[in-house]
Amino acid sequence: MINKNYCVTTTCFPIKGFLRTAIYDLPKATYEFVPNAVHDFLRLLSQKSFSQIYRNTTEENKTYLSEYFQYCLEKEYILEIPNEINKKHFPKLNLNFEFPSIISNLVIRVNKDLDFEKIKDILVSLKCFNIQLITDSTFDINKIEQYLDVIKDIGLHSIELIVAYSPGINYELLTNKYKNIAFIFIYSAPVNKFIKRHVLGLQQIFTSKNKFEITHIKSLDFFNVNITLFTESQLHNTYFNRKLFIGDKGEIKNSIESPTEFGNINNLKQPDDILKIINSIEFQKYWFIHKGIIDVCKQCEFRYMCVDNRIPLQRNEKEWYFDTECNYNPYIAKWRGEKGYKTLSECGVTSNQEGFKLNRKKINTINKELWGD
Numbered sequence: 001m002i003n004k005n006y007c008v009t010t011t012c013f014p015i016k017g018f019l020r021t022a023i024y025d026l027p028k029a030t031y032e033f034v035p036n037a038v039h040d041f042l043r044l045l046s047q048k049s050f051s052q053i054y055r056n057t058t059e060e061n062k063t064y065l066s067e068y069f070q071y072c073l074e075k076e077y078i079l080e081i082p083n084e085i086n087k088k089h090f091p092k093l094n095l096n097f098e099f100p101s102i103i104s105n106l107v108i109r110v111n112k113d114l115d116f117e118k119i120k121d122i123l124v125s126l127k128c129f130n131i132q133l134i135t136d137s138t139f140d141i142n143k144i145e146q147y148l149d150v151i152k153d154i155g156l157h158s159i160e161l162i163v164a165y166s167p168g169i170n171y172e173l174l175t176n177k178y179k180n181i182a183f184i185f186i187y188s189a190p191v192n193k194f195i196k197r198h199v200l201g202l203q204q205i206f207t208s209k210n211k212f213e214i215t216h217i218k219s220l221d222f223f224n225v226n227i228t229l230f231t232e233s234q235l236h237n238t239y240f241n242r243k244l245f246i247g248d249k250g251e252i253k254n255s256i257e258s259p260t261e262f263g264n265i266n267n268l269k270q271p272d273d274i275l276k277i278i279n280s281i282e283f284q285k286y287w288f289i290h291k292g293i294i295d296v297c298k299q300c301e302f303r304y305m306c307v308d309n310r311i312p313l314q315r316n317e318k319e320w321y322f323d324t325e326c327n328y329n330p331y332i333a334k335w336r337g338e339k340g341y342k343t344l345s346e347c348g349v350t351s352n353q354e355g356f357k358l359n360r361k362k363i364n365t366i367n368k369e370l371w372g373d
């Protein structure tokens with residue numbers, strides 16, 4: 001093993017968090033947790049040969065090194081390559097994010113007076129192929145078909161419907177008629193249940209007793225490992241980037257959570273007028289606020305798979321923070337509700353307008369109690 005040649009698989013990315021690393025396997029769309037030492041080993045192996053690393057490792061650490069090596073080989077995080085092949089023939093994946101549309105997702109709070117012909121023109125003008133329609137209980141859901149008919153021939157990739165429960169509506173007929181409906185979520189329903197399931201997660205219909213409300217709760221169920229999200233999240237905020245929201249009065253915003261309005265679609269003379277708004281620096285204020293420059297998230301192993309709808313707050317030119325806490329604490333690798341969970345302040349972490357502070361001694365003591373040495 002020592003004299004053989006190995007390279008690190010270029011499509012697997014070990015993402016180091018404060019306490020542990022998640023290895024993202026982009027082609028397999030999976031991830032798994034490993035100790036941070038495995039991250040450091042893989043990083044070293046991408047620069048040096050295994051024999052060099054082995055020689056420079058102390059006797060007592062050689063056992064760990066061999067274990068990490070075997071593990072990474074079994075998992076195909078590293079590959080044996082012929083000795084005459086140089087590692088440079090396995091170039092790093094290009095992580096530049098390029099996207100063909102100015103807006104990737106349009107979210108609309110639908111009302112009965114919405115001019116859907118205008119919406120259609122805007123979608124075409126922006127080359128936007130994904131739309132989410134949100135209705136409230138005052139909206140006559142039977143009218144949704146009229147809207148869907150207007151946009152049915154413009155090649156949308158996905159339509160998501162978030163609708164208030166109203167009895168006697170057959171949503172399956174809707175998914176049968178419009179094959180690009182990705183899912184229908186019916187809120188304020190009498191029961192929680194799946195009306196239609198699909199093995200690939202397409203065209204699902206489910207009802208929920210919950211009301212429609214904006215939450216910031218994260219869950220592993222909503223995390224995704226894929227090349228688009230991974231590359232986008234390197235330098236972009238994956239929630240706000242290329243998103244457009246139109247409210248029920250026609251107000252134009254970056255997202256439903258955004259406080260700032262940028263005009264009204266009812267005042268647009270032609271669909272292209274919206275481009276002036278979207279191309280403004282103010283409209284794109286959050287598009288580039290990626291997790292790498294936000295307190296706490298920058299030390300979280302989920303930062304390239306987590307889509308976060310909290311509005312970042314700016315401390316100075318290079319630093320951002322949140323005024324609400326995520327329900328995952330990366331300093332102890334615990335979710336709120338899990339045994340042993342502690343808040344950031346209980347761990348000695350403060351993040352606010354004044355600055356970011358980390359009490360490493362306190363965190364280490366807590367982690368020793370939680371996880372041992």
Ligand code: SF4
Pocket residue numbers: 218291296297300301302303306307308326327328330
């Ligand atoms: S700490 Fe940040 S990156 Fe980690 S799960 Fe929470 S929001 Fe996502």
